[in-house]
Amino acid sequence: MTDINANLLLEVALDLANSLNNSDRFERLLSTIRKAIKCDAVALLGLNRDVLTPLAVQGLARRTLGRRFIVGEHPRLAQICASENPVRFPSDCDLPDPFDGLLLDREGDLPVHSCMGLPLYSDSHLVGLLTLDSMAADAYGRISDRTLELIAALSAATLKTALELKALSLSAEHAEQLVKELTQEAFLRDGGELIGESQVMNALRSDIELVAGSDYNVLILGETGVGKELVARTVHRLSTRREKPLVYLNCASLTETLAEAELFGHAKGAFTGADRERPGKFLLANGGTIFLDEVGELPLAVQSKLLRVLQSGEIQPVGKDTVQHVDVRIVAATNRELLKEIESGGFRADLYHRLSVYPLEVPPLSRRENDVLLLADYFLEKSRRKLGFRQLKLSADASGKLKRYGWPGNVRELEHIISRAALKARKGSSPSEIVSLTAVHIEIPDDMAAQPEFERPMAPLLEVVSLRSATEDYQRELIKHILMRCDGNWSGAAKLLSTDRGNLVRLSKRLGIYIKKEVVG
Structure with a gap:
């Protein structure tokens, strides 16, 4: 059995003490763990109710931080959460790994051979998980339970400290209440948080x-x-x-x-x-x-x-x-x-x-640097859950296409494009496969993808009375065109315009648009 070196414990303690912020603290923790245990990937995840949120990753694609994992939908994560001790999965385990296909610098969809998870407890409450993955078979068989217990205790203490420091920075007089607030609400699902590192x-x-x-x-x-x-x-x-x-x-x-x-x-x-x-x-x-x-x-x-x-x-x-x-x-x-x-x-x-x-x-998506890939992974995980895929990820050409696009419709447009791409990828794919979305699945016109929105030449300006009248004229013509395209169907028109049906009807009335046997404006 392999035991952790005492000098390594001292090193990580000093590293954490010198950390400037939570992100730095988590990164130093993972770096130290990788010195103690050889692995290809390691992830620290915070738990809020039944949702696990990646707080730091090494060896995995950076955009994995945009994913949110519902415990009940990932058997390995559920097994780790249900345990009070480290969980070593056998190399031939047939349970799907949530990080399959997401390893950094790996060509092809190679599933992880060895996987281990450490539940992180603070005051008898599960606050998160630490997962370690290796491409080598039986990579963790010789590591002593004592070593894993020390690493789990160190990781749990780091996570708890991070939450407490975050709470204190928000309001010293409400620290205890805010720590509870953070553990319950900081990792919200389905669009409940601001995702981005730009x-x-x-x-x-x-x-x-x-x-x-x-x-x-x-x-x-x-x-x-x-x-x-x-x-x-x-x-x-x-x-x-x-x-x-x-x-x-x-x-x-x-x-x-x-x-x-x-x-x-x-x-x-x-x-x-x-x-x-x-x-x-x-x-x-x-x-x-x-x-x-x-x-x-x-x-x-x-x-x-x-x-x-x-x-x-x-x-x-x-x-x-x-x-x-x-x-x-x-x-x-x-x-x-x-x-x-x-x-x-x-x-x-x-x-x-x-x-x-x-x-x-709120900045437009075109100004948010690489946040587009973080958000894309967030929406990929949502689509994976809805469509029943084992795993969904972006190919290199799809990632490049997303990064080159100017995003006039911002985050909402990105969500719709990822959802449509996932739906297209389902055709001809098995739910048990690791499915990569390619540039073909991403419905962005090539001429728009090649040139960011702010660099495209503007259309010739028309002579207008005012900005409001020009806007209303454009809205009127666009709504009439879409309504005629949808044969007067308000719901279909609202879907194409990415708006609520009731809002579209009210706007149309204000603009003098109504439906008889034809669209009149």
Whole structure:
């Protein structure tokens, strides 16, 4: 049996003490483990409920950090989680390995021959896993249980320390509560977290953490599809109002009466169709946060009433004479340039300044360096679960194609492209195979893939009266074209336009589009 060297333990202790941040701390831990145990790949994963999130990897593709593993869907991970001791899998084990096909610098889909997992416990609670993979058969048979126990204890302590330091950096007075918050919510599934390691995303996270603990109103700016709603949820989750409601309202294409009723509520009979009294979104969000998506679309008359809420905290339901006081934090988002809207008279300057106490700009995907591959792996794992693949990964040519593309539709477009590619790859593939998505599966026009969006020549500018009128003209023509293409089917048109059916119908009404036997505008 092989035992760990005492000098190695001293080395890792000094390394961890000198670490500047969690990422550095995790990397040093894995480097030390690889000195003690020869392996081709090692991964540290944090556990939140039934989801394992990679926190650091070595020997695996870097974009593996974008994946999220549901324990019940991965037999090896489930077996490690269910154990209190290190788990050595036999070389001929037929259970699928979650990292098959993801080893770094390996040609072809070579499954791992040896696999071992260490459950990481802190105060009798499982907080994560450490997995080690080797291309050699029976690579871990001679390692002593004592060595593995020491490594597991060291890894668990490192993970616990990282969580505690993160909590202390957020709020010293709430450290204990926030550690619990982190272990339960820091590794959320299905789009619940901001994924990315680029400089602009790290800066955005820093800004979110800074403003979240205050009670300032927040204005989130960014192009369509960049993830503004996710930023709003993150602000609320890190705020002191996190135990209270987060209420969502899409302001796009709401008429003045409907917008006022949605925001402030209405009495029975206040307008046609108001067959009962209904509370508004502000009352539902009392004590918590209201997220006003596409706030730039609000009618001017409603903007003035929203300003009153910001100034006095009072709302007046439609059809009622009485006012009610609410305590609500406003997080708003828009893809419009509100300063230009103010110049053209489409948005109130005083409301803009009230909302933008602390603006957050979400960067487009084209500015996020290699985040596109991290996000692609995140969406690959989602598609793998939905479609029942053993493993899905990107080939080198597919990765290159994704990196060259300009991403005018941002993260939302990437998700749709990966989903379609996975669906195409399912044809002719067995669920038990490791399936690689190639450039053929990635539906990006070659001319667009070869030239980033910001480098493409702009179409000749038309002479327009204003930015708003030009935008509405374009929306009108596009919607009419898509509706005719879909034979007047609203659901089909909404799917092609990547929007909600209800929002599309409301926008069309505002633009004067309706359906009889033909599309009329």
